[in-house]
Amino acid sequence: MNERTLWNDGPRVGAIGLGCMGMTWAYGTDPDSDDPAAVIAGALGLGVTLIDTSDVYGPFTNEELVGRALAGRRDEVTLATKGGLVANLLPDGTPDPTRLPYPDGSPGHLRDAIDASLRRLGVEHIDLYYLHRPDPATPVEDSIGVLADAVRAGKIGAIGVSEFSVEQLDRAQAVHPISAVQSELSLWTRDHLTTTLPWCVAHGAGFVPFSPLGRGFLTGAFREAAFAPDDFRARNPRFRPENLAANLAIVDAVEAVAAKYDATAAQAALAWVLAQGEQVVPIPGTRRLSRLAENAGAAALQLRPEDLASLDALPAPAGARY
Ligand SMILES: NC(=O)c1ccc[n+]([C@@H]2O[C@H](COP(=O)([O-])OP(=O)(O)OC[C@H]3O[C@@H](n4cnc5c(N)ncnc54)[C@H](OP(=O)(O)O)[C@@H]3O)[C@@H](O)[C@H]2O)c1
Numbered sequence: 001m002n003e004r005t006l007w008n009d010g011p012r013v014g015a016i017g018l019g020c021m022g023m024t025w026a027y028g029t030d031p032d033s034d035d036p037a038a039v040i041a042g043a044l045g046l047g048v049t050l051i052d053t054s055d056v057y058g059p060f061t062n063e064e065l066v067g068r069a070l071a072g073r074r075d076e077v078t079l080a081t082k083g084g085l086v087a088n089l090l091p092d093g094t095p096d097p098t099r100l101p102y103p104d105g106s107p108g109h110l111r112d113a114i115d116a117s118l119r120r121l122g123v124e125h126i127d128l129y130y131l132h133r134p135d136p137a138t139p140v141e142d143s144i145g146v147l148a149d150a151v152r153a154g155k156i157g158a159i160g161v162s163e164f165s166v167e168q169l170d171r172a173q174a175v176h177p178i179s180a181v182q183s184e185l186s187l188w189t190r191d192h193l194t195t196t197l198p199w200c201v202a203h204g205a206g207f208v209p210f211s212p213l214g215r216g217f218l219t220g221a222f223r224e225a226a227f228a229p230d231d232f233r234a235r236n237p238r239f240r241p242e243n244l245a246a247n248l249a250i251v252d253a254v255e256a257v258a259a260k261y262d263a264t265a266a267q268a269a270l271a272w273v274l275a276q277g278e279q280v281v282p283i284p285g286t287r288r289l290s291r292l293a294e295n296a297g298a299a300a301l302q303l304r305p306e307d308l309a310s311l312d313a314l315p316a317p318a319g320a321r322y
Contacts, residue, residue, distance in 0.1 A: 001047030001299045004281050007179040008204030010158065011078045011127065015274060015299040017050030018043045018292070019210065019285035020066055025057035025095075027216075028231035033287035040069035042289050044076050046296040052182075052208070052283045054082035054132055055117050056101050063120040071122065078127045080208075082162060082182075083113035084143065085132035097230045100322065105135030105143035114150050130160035130182055140164075140171045148176035160208070166199050178205055182283075185209035185276070187218055187269055188238070188250055188317040193276060200279060209273050212282035213295075217244075218269040220251045236322070243319035250314055257307045263298075266291070270298035272311050 001014040023036040034042075040051065053066045063081060070077060086109075088099040110131070117126060129150065131143050150156045158179035161172055172178050181200055185192050186209065200207045215233060216222050225241040227234035237243060251265060258268035266284070273282045284295045303311070 001296060003047075004278060006050065006078065006128075006206035006208075006281055007158070007279065010179060010206060013050040013078050013281055014047040014296070015281060016048055016270065016296050017052060017208070017281050017283035018048050019283035020051065020053045020062055021057045022285040022287055023057075023065060024062040025059075026232045028228040030287060034289045036065050036287065037069040039287060039289055039292055040066065041073075042292050043296075044073060046293060048292070048296055049077050050080065050208070050281055050283060051077045052080045052210075053121075054085070054130075055113055055120070056082070056085045056087050056132065059087040059095060060116075060120060063117055067121040067123065074123055079121065079123065080128040080130065080160065080180075081117050081121065081126055082130040082132040082160075083110055083117060084135060097232070098235065103133040103135040103137075105131055105133070105138040105140075107138075107142055107146045110143060110146040111149075114147075114155055118155060125154065125157060127157045128160050128180055129156035129158070130162050130180070132162050134161075134164055134168050140168050141175050144172045144175040144178075151176065160206075162210070164196065166195055169196065169199050169203075173203060178203065180206040180208055182208040182210055184211050184321065185273060185280075185282075186212045186214045187254060187272055187311060187314060188214045188247065189321060197277060197280070201277060204279075206279045206281060207277065209280060209282040211285075212273045213266055213269055213284050215239075217247065218251060218254055219264070219266040220255055223248060223251070236319075238317055238319035238321070240319060243317070246318040250317060253311070253314055257303065257311060260307065261301060261303070263301050264294055266294055267298040267301050268303065268311075270295060271301040271303050272308060274298065275303060275308055
């Protein structure tokens with residue numbers, strides 16, 4: 001797979017990364033899933049080397065499975081995790097699928113979270129550690145200050161942030177260089193193209209699009225609103241039956257472009273994301289080896305300008321992001 005440099009003087013990584021979230025969080029269970037360890041090993045075999053997890057996925061179990069899967073192969077990947085987002089739990093201690101996690105960027109929480117992530121991943125060093133969300137109750141400077149301490153202590157190699165505005169990025173950058181921004185970017189979520197992506201270009205930071213397949217929608221695999229209660233999409237506005245039906249026009253257009261290249265809709269959607277900049281490294285999530293290989297194949301797909309333009313011109317989707 002061709003590689004990209006994630007940030008100025010940063011690591012070289014496969015142009016397509018792997019998001020591990022769905023292996024223990026957000027999308028329920030799927031009988032067609034492959035063993036997560038096999039998917040992660042398969043990723044390495046394909047040159048997919050940016051591996052993305054978070055303490056909140058599970059919560060906690062995702063980091064453990066990523067750590068187990070990478071045992072003995074730690075040095076082959078750029079390992080990224082996140083802290084500062086906390087799951088709501090039900091009285092029995094299991095996650096509450098009906099409530100979104102809440103931010104906690106307080107210094108005490110982040111200090112403990114970094115040490116706990118190192119333990120669960122079974123590593124001495126995390127290559128890229130993101131603040132998962134800005135915390136309205138904690139000044140950005142205080143949260144980033146703790147991450148800067150962790151860089152100096154050798155616990156983390158670089159600082160990333162997720163879902164920050166340009167104003168929050170400027171404040172964070174004044175404390176410590178921000179190496180990567182992870183925010184939602186796909187054919188149906190394009191706000192960052194005119195805001196934080198230009199900020200990354202100007203500051204030599206990487207941009208890591210999450211949910212680059214529109215949580216699976218853009219692949220064409222989810223044409224009906226039939227989600228299990230523990231699947232986040234059952235409550236997501238864009239997947240409500242009336243909005244999903246309206247949004248199918250977007251999938252139809254992606255499939256039409258893909259067909260011109262004998263590619264799949266997933267590959268065309270990812271190729272469009274890759275075309276947004278050289279420092280852009282999307283992290284599509286999958287639990288299936290077949291889809292992993294399909295998504296990795298997008299790194300070799302270059303869409304022609306007229307096809308990029310026709311995708312640029314797609315209408316905004318019906319329904320809010322959350
Ligand atoms: N920073 C943040 O706040 C944040 C938020 C969300 C996600 N993320 C990160 O971003 C990663 C990716 O985002 P995401 O998982 O939300 O969304 P995504 O990558 O846009 O889509 C994942 C969904 O698409 C399906 N899928 C993947 N490849 C496919 C293919 N080729 N054909 C058909 N279906 C396919 C997956 O199903 P299967 O798994 O069943 O294959 C899953 O349901 C996550 O894993 C996580 O690491 C970060």
